[in-house]
Every structure is written in structure tokens, then in C-alpha cells.
Amino acid sequence: MIAILGRRLAGLILTLAAVSFLIFAIMDLLPGDPASIMLGTSATPETLAALRHTLGLDQPLLFRYGQWVAGVFAGDLGQSYTYGVPVAGLILERLAVTLPLAVLAILLSIVIAVPLGTLAAARRNGIADIVATLFSQVSIAVPSFWVALLLIILFAITLRLMPAGGFPGWSAGLWPALHALMMPAVALALPQAGVLTRVTRSAVLETLNEDFTRTARAKGLSARAVLWRHAVPNALVPILTILGLQFTFLVAGAVLVENVFNLPGLGRLAFQALSQRDIMVMQDVVLFFAALVILMNFLVDMSYLAIDPRLREDA
Known part of the structure; x- marks a missing residue:
């Protein structure tokens, strides 16, 4: 029974890891820029670049994914762009x-x-x-x-x-x-x-x-x-x-x-x-x-x- 439980848990963890990366990659491919939506159409390129840097949107995909997963394990799911709360x-x-x-x-x-x-x-x-x-x-x-x-x-x-x-x-x-x-x-x-x-x-x-x-x-x-x-x-x-x-x-x-x-x-x-x-x-x-x-x-x-x-x- 313990061996069965171990195999099921291993499968659960692997599936969750694969799904989490798939979710992150799909969200990254969605059209639209969160910084542009937050600041509106009148924002200057410098302001947009500064906000993208603050949000970490200018970092590579794998780096941002690693930060997100590390935050999830630590209980930190990040900050909402819209509401400004955890x-x-x-x-x-x-x-x-x-x-x-x-x-x-x-x-x-x-x-x-x-x-x-x-x-x-x-x-x-x-x-x-x-x-x-x-x-x-x-x-x-x-x-x-x-x-x-x-x-x-x-x-x-x-x-x-x-x-x-x-x-x-x-x-x-x-x-x-x-x-x-x-x-x-x-x-x-x-x-x-x-x-x-x-x-x-x-x-x-x-x-x-x-x-x-x-x-x-x-x-x-x-x-x-x-x-x-x-x-x-x-x-x-x-x-x-x-x-x-x-x-x-x-x-x-x-x-x-x-x-x-x-x-x-x-x-x-x-x-x-x-x-x-x-x-x-x-x-x-x-x-x-x-x-x-x-x-x-x-x-x-x-x-x-x-x-x-x-x-x-x-x-």
C-alpha cells in the first residue's frame, strides 16, 4: 500500500509540475501587455519600461517561471496588478x-x-x-x-x-x-x-x-x-x-x-x-x-x- 501511495504521489507531483509550466507559458503568449493596460494608452515608453521592470516582465520566461514556482512553494502567489494586493x-x-x-x-x-x-x-x-x-x-x-x-x-x-x-x-x-x-x-x-x-x-x-x-x-x-x-x-x-x-x-x-x-x-x-x-x-x-x-x-x-x-x- 505504501508503494502504491508513493507512485501515486510521484505522479501527482510530476503532473502538477508539467501543468504549472504549461499554464505559465500559455499566459505569457496571451496578446496584450499588462503594463500598457495598467498605465493606459497615454503612457510614455519610459514609464512602460519602468513598470515592466518593476513587474519583472522584462526577464526571460524560465527565470520568471522559476521565481513564480519558488513563490508558490513559499506561499507567496505574487501581487495582483489590478487590485494591488497579494x-x-x-x-x-x-x-x-x-x-x-x-x-x-x-x-x-x-x-x-x-x-x-x-x-x-x-x-x-x-x-x-x-x-x-x-x-x-x-x-x-x-x-x-x-x-x-x-x-x-x-x-x-x-x-x-x-x-x-x-x-x-x-x-x-x-x-x-x-x-x-x-x-x-x-x-x-x-x-x-x-x-x-x-x-x-x-x-x-x-x-x-x-x-x-x-x-x-x-x-x-x-x-x-x-x-x-x-x-x-x-x-x-x-x-x-x-x-x-x-x-x-x-x-x-x-x-x-x-x-x-x-x-x-x-x-x-x-x-x-x-x-x-x-x-x-x-x-x-x-x-x-x-x-x-x-x-x-x-x-x-x-x-x-x-x-x-x-x-x-x-x-
């Missing part, structure tokens, strides 16, 4: 909105999809299966931002039950903060719940057709016991795979929903940094997203080994 503080501040939003959305997705997909598999071709299939197809086809707009029209404008946007901050209290995140979480959760419902149904159906479930039924176990004690636990590997991918998507892909609800989250920060050509913020946020994806894949791989001991022999 990028690490900006990311932590925005993560306090995006991370709870993603957790709330993934919990809603699990609560909706796992029971529905399991019920659809247990009653194949029945009413529950038809409902689950219809829900899955509709929710996957509908974009999150369109669901967000419908929720605002219905619950904020028509019924006046929920806020249309904004975030009061956690200092305002737990309930006001969760109240502001509820509609964005639903808008993010519904498409993911559709995907998870389909995967859960397929995984549970596959395990129900395995020899060990038929043996359990032959021994006299009830259909419910076979379903929840044997079929569902053995269907967790593909379900966990999708959950890991969905969580990273919810953190990194909430740009549109955060903009619709005017939430000061990480996705909105990335959008603002892109429009303002704030390279330092952009590359740090993208690196954070990439590191999150790599870390979640690592954790999902480790959970496979914990759930299914047979995978330890193959690894």
Missing part, C-alpha cells in the same frame, strides 16, 4: 464563497441522484426508471445559467422568497449566507444530478446482474437487502469517479452561475482577471483549479483502493 488573499477570500457553494451543490446532487438512480435500477423499465431517465435527459440538456435565470424569475421576482443575487458574507450569519447560496447551488446541482443519476443507474444495474447478487438472493436475502448491502456498495467506484470530476467542475466551472447571481467567488475573480488582463491572478487561479483537479483524482484513486481491496493487487 493574490493568495484574493483566492482565499473568494474561495470562502465558491467552496461552500460547490459543497452544497454536490450534496444536493448526491441527495437527488443516488436514491433516484438506485430506485431506477431496482425497478428497471418501471415508472421510477422512466422518471429517472426523463429527469436525467432534461437536466443534462439544460444549461446551468438558464436554470439560474429561471430560478431568479420564479423565486426572487415572482414569489419573492429568495434573494436575486449578492452575498452578505459569513459574518452576517450562517442562515443568510446559506440562503444566498441556495439558488446558485440548485442551478449548479441539477445538471450534475442528471449525469450522476445515469451513472448510478448503470452501475447498480451492472452489479445486480453479477453472480454474487444472484447468490445472495438464492440464500434468501430480500431484494432490499441485496440492493443496499451488496449492489450499491459495489457500485461505488464509478459513482465516486463521477463525484470527483463533478466537484472539481463545480469549483472551476461556476463562472457563469456566479456572474448571474453576482457572487464574489473564485470563478468571478477569474473572469474579472481575464477581462482586466491581470496575468498574476489568472495564472494563480488556473493553477489552483488544475491542482484541485489533480488532487481530487488522487483522492478518488485512493478511495478505490479503500473500497475495493482487489484493486490493490492490480496496482
